Amino acid sequence: MKKSIVFFILLFVSLSASFQSLMAQGDGPRSFMLLPKGVTGVNVRWLGMNQNLNPTGTILIPESEVKINVFPITAFHTFSLAGRFAQVYLMVNPGNVTASAKKVPPVFPLPTTSVSASGFSDGFVEFKMGLAGAPALSLSEFMKAPMRFSLFGDVRYWYSGSYDPSKAINLGTNRPTYQLGLPMSIPLNKNIEKPTWLEISPAIMIFGANNEPPRGTFAKKIEQAPVLSLESHLSHNFTKKFWVFGNVLYRLGGATTTDGTENDNKQNMIGGGLGAGYQFLPYLGAYADYGTILSGGPTNATSNMFRIAVSFTYADIKKGMK
Numbered sequence: 151m152k153k154s155i156v157f158f159i160l161l162f163v164s165l166s167a168s169f170q171s172l173m174a175q176g177d178g179p180r181s182f183m184l185l186p187k188g189v190t191g192v193n194v195r196w197l198g199m200n201q202n203l204n205p206t207g208t209i210l211i212p213e214s215e216v217k218i219n220v221f222p223i224t225a226f227h228t229f230s231l232a233g234r235f236a237q238v239y240l241m242v243n244p245g246n247v248t249a250s251a252k253k254v255p256p257v258f259p260l261p262t263t264s265v266s267a268s269g270f271s272d273g274f275v276e277f278k279m280g281l282a283g284a285p286a287l288s289l290s291e292f293m294k295a296p297m298r299f300s301l302f303g304d305v306r307y308w309y310s311g312s313y314d315p316s317k318a319i320n321l322g323t324n325r326p327t328y329q330l331g332l333p334m335s336i337p338l339n340k341n342i343e344k345p346t347w348l349e350i351s352p353a354i355m356i357f358g359a360n361n362e363p364p365r366g367t368f369a370k371k372i373e374q375a376p377v378l379s380l381e382s383h384l385s386h387n388f389t390k391k392f393w394v395f396g397n398v399l400y401r402l403g404g405a406t407t408t409d410g411t412e413n414d415n416k417q418n419m420i421g422g423g424l425g426a427g428y429q430f431l432p433y434l435g436a437y438a439d440y441g442t443i444l445s446g447g448p449t450n451a452t453s454n455m456f457r458i459a460v461s462f463t464y465a466d467i468k469k470g471m472k
């Protein structure tokens with residue numbers, strides 16, 4: 151096989167590699183793309199956030215300031231399941247948080263002076279499968295197939311990160327979270343070298359209860375209503391290696407309840423951001439973006455985020471071209 155063909159195949163696969171991220175910031179651009187089977191990758195990111203949400207971004211904390219640095223590391227692999235595209239993920243999320251607040255619901259008691267914690271924020275395991283327009287294709291079949299609409303079913307289990315009920319602040323949530331989504335990707339042109347993609351993902355997050363709330367709450371149980379979200383990304387390649395994108399994320403719900411009493415922290419917010427990516431090598435790509443909450447709703451949610459993501463992708467060219 152000519153080296154130029156091998157280069158192009160690796161480049162396309164790496165450009166479409168997934169960038170899974172945090173709960174509140176969404177998965178990021180080009181996370182919902184169809185890939186060939188037999189692709190393995192590792193994504194490493196840094197996210198710096200200043201917001202009035204907890205470290206996972208799932209609970210609104212009015213009149214607080216929460217500064218977070220996390221470094222999510224996600225490994226993934228694609229394969230065939232009954233002739234359909236399938237993908238598995240595992241994410242771990244080390245980091246640190248510093249926070250202060252004057253008036254907060256009992257879910258997150260903080261003094262006016264700042265407190266901090268380090269360790270692991272919530273991570274996840276995930277399974278995604280093609281539902282429509284997403285067959286399991288070898289590299290050879292993938293390169294010959296036309297760009298197409300693809301719809302996936304996505305099931306994700308978020309496990310708790312570091313948690314100590316004796317502390318006022320934790321990176322972990324001390325509860326399970328279940329996420330169901332229907333991500334899809336839509337090609338807006340047919341140029342495989344300079345594609346334009348629209349990605350949309352409606353999802354619901356269902357939270358377990360925290361039966362050991364942090365100290366100072368004087369509570370026995372903290373529960374949270376489900377969160378509905380709609381994530382969207384529009385991306386375009388100006389060259390084979392350079393691409394730009396815009397993000398939009400809408401979230402609704404998620405009010406917490408402390409021992410049966412609802413707290414005034416329901417989310418109804420719209421976030422957005424812009425960024426750019428570059429493919430340094432066929433198997434190594436990166437992007438950077440900035441995101442913010444454009445409309446915080448009645449409870450005035452705020453967040454500013456900087457993100458840098460690096461993706462390493464491997465595909466067995468010889469095996470995939472058979």
